[in-house]
Amino acid sequence: MREIPSRPSRAIHFFDPSNAKMAAKVPAMAGTVDVLLGNLEDAIKADNKEAAREGLVTIGRETDFGTSQLWTRVNALDSPWVLDDLTRLVTEIGDKLDVVMVPKVQGAEDIHYVDRLLAQLEAKAGVQRPILVHAILETARGMANVEEICGVSPRMQGISLGPADLAADRRMKTTRVGGGHPGYLVRSDAAKTDDGYDVHGEQTPRSTYQQDLWHYTIARMVDACAMHGIFPYYGPYGDITDVVGCEDQFRNAFLLGCVGTWTLHPKQIEIAKRVFSPAPEDVEHAKRVVEAMGDGTGAVMLDGKMEDDASLKQCLVMVRLAEQLAEGDPELAAAYGMKG
Numbered sequence: 001m002r003e004i005p006s007r008p009s010r011a012i013h014f015f016d017p018s019n020a021k022m023a024a025k026v027p028a029m030a031g032t033v034d035v036l037l038g039n040l041e042d043a044i045k046a047d048n049k050e051a052a053r054e055g056l057v058t059i060g061r062e063t064d065f066g067t068s069q070l071w072t073r074v075n076a077l078d079s080p081w082v083l084d085d086l087t088r089l090v091t092e093i094g095d096k097l098d099v100v101m102v103p104k105v106q107g108a109e110d111i112h113y114v115d116r117l118l119a120q121l122e123a124k125a126g127v128q129r130p131i132l133v134h135a136i137l138e139t140a141r142g143m144a145n146v147e148e149i150c151g152v153s154p155r156m157q158g159i160s161l162g163p164a165d166l167a168a169d170r171r172m173k174t175t176r177v178g179g180g181h182p183g184y185l186v187r188s189d190a191a192k193t194d195d196g197y198d199v200h201g202e203q204t205p206r207s208t209y210q211q212d213l214w215h216y217t218i219a220r221m222v223d224a225c226a227m228h229g230i231f232p233y234y235g236p237y238g239d240i241t242d243v244v245g246c247e248d249q250f251r252n253a254f255l256l257g258c259v260g261t262w263t264l265h266p267k268q269i270e271i272a273k274r275v276f277s278p279a280p281e282d283v284e285h286a287k288r289v290v291e292a293m294g295d296g297t298g299a300v301m302l303d304g305k306m307e308d309d310a311s312l313k314q315c316l317v318m319v320r321l322a323e324q325l326a327e328g329d330p331e332l333a334a335a336y337g338m339k340g
């Protein structure tokens with residue numbers, strides 16, 4: 001492959017193929033969520049690993065996925081299950097599988113291994129198009145090697161943040177699965193009083209602002225992906241009940257350049273789709289800048305603001321994403337004033 005196909009992937013929705021209730025919901029979700037991912041790794045009980053693998057084979061064979069992509073997250077490369085995961089999935093449903101997500105990627109060698117094995121299995125099974133590879137960024141070593149990982153194989157489709165394993169590997173002191181932490185904050189300076197500084201804020205309260213624990217990691221991941229023409233994603237937001245915090249975390253990732261996120265529960269899907277689709281007013285503004293910039297050179301004033309070829313490029317990112325999403329979604333097409 002010379003260019004990774006860019007398809008909408010605002011929500012990568014995780015399901016456990018060994019859970020009969022969840023699996024039964026998958027056919028009805030096809031076509032309504034950009035990516036359906038059969039998870040075989042963490043969150044699947046050891047006793048259910050084979051049932052999950054076989055469940056995914058059945059779902060893959062029997063489901064018409066429509067516009068949704070089918071992805072899987074296989075077990076870690078140092079686990080006893082991964083060889084069978086890859087062998088069975090590629091030979092049985094390789095023609096349906098778009099992307100294999102590989103957890104706990106440490107460096108180029110992990111992707112080389114998966115790349116070779118996929119090539120062998122695809123050849124054996126007569127799979128006609130290459131299955132792509134997605135790495136989870138969830139070890140300190142993976143983080144240190146992220147640029148190399150992104151560029152190591154033409155199969156590399158993208159990278160997701162794995163905040164839980166990464167926090168553990170780094171010995172961060174948060175026990176949350178993604179999202180912020182109230183202890184990670186900055187505080188305004190103490191006010192000067194006659195007898196010194198009011199460090200306890202007794203006379204003048206000192207405001208605090210929670211900071212984003214994941215800012216550095218996401219920003220670096222975005223740069224590494226952009227450098228290699230692949231796609232960055234936020235990962236899981238484990239507090240399913242906190243839909244507001246979830247939306248904020250997703251939006252921060254969207255603004256920083258991520259194209260999508262994981263959804264662990266059905267109620268996170270609508271949030272992901274909304275957040276990772278540009279707001280109609282932003283698309284409208286972007287279209288006006290494109291129009292005003294004519295041949296794309298020089299500078300113009302629009303609504304009191306300067307626009308030039310750099311801001312035109314920013315606006316084209318927005319317009320092109322809107323066009324892509326509008327193609328498959330009549331409601332968004334109407335909201336953006338574009339052809340569906």
Ligand SMILES: CC(=O)SCCNC(=O)CCNC(=O)[C@H](O)C(C)(C)COP(=O)(O)OP(=O)(O)OC[C@H]1O[C@@H](n2cnc3c(N)ncnc32)[C@H](O)[C@@H]1OP(=O)(O)O
Pocket residue numbers: 013014015016021022025039042043164165177236240263264265266
């Ligand atoms: C750090 C990481 O590795 S994150 C990635 C790994 N983790 C995962 O993949 C977790 C995936 N999600 C889940 O397992 C579940 O959503 C849980 C355990 C978090 C919550 O499950 P529940 O307690 O059953 O949630 P809840 O009762 O709200 O579910 C409501 C309905 O949605 C269904 N449902 C829940 N999650 C999903 C899902 N991911 N996909 C499809 N359906 C789902 C339930 O089966 C239930 O169906 P019902 O109404 O027919 O009974």
Ligand SMILES: CC(=O)C(=O)O
Pocket residue numbers: 042103136138161162163164165166235236
């Ligand atoms: C996403 C994931 O696997 C993690 O946070 O560990």
Ligand SMILES: [Mg+2]
Pocket residue numbers: 042103138162164165
């Ligand atoms: Mg993990």
